[in-house]
Amino acid sequence: MGRRRRKKIVKVYKPKIPKIFTCPVCGSKSLNITINRKDGNAYVKCANCKLEWSTNVKSYEETIDIYHKLFDEYIDRLE
Numbered sequence: 001m002g003r004r005r006r007k008k009i010v011k012v013y014k015p016k017i018p019k020i021f022t023c024p025v026c027g028s029k030s031l032n033i034t035i036n037r038k039d040g041n042a043y044v045k046c047a048n049c050k051l052e053w054s055t056n057v058k059s060y061e062e063t064i065d066i067y068h069k070l071f072d073e074y075i076d077r078l079e
């Protein structure tokens with residue numbers, strides 16, 4: 001009589017890539033980043049201060065990369 005082996009549940013953890021970021025202009029968490037793979041552009045929009053920005057996106061880039069780009073852009077402008 002074999003004992004029942006406890007089934008090991010392997011959970012595949014997929015981290016969700018956030019889509020809403022903190023706006024570098026107004027500081028509100030209402031910055032939306034959309035990547036359009038078809039036209040190779042990323043569109044950034046802030047629902048609070050109406051900031052709009054778009055940039056080229058490479059195939060390996062994710063929303064977080066676009067967010068960093070935007071930040072660099074705005075920091076450069078402020079200096």
Ligand SMILES: [Zn+2]
Pocket residue numbers: 023024025026027028046047048049050051
């Ligand atoms: Zn904003």
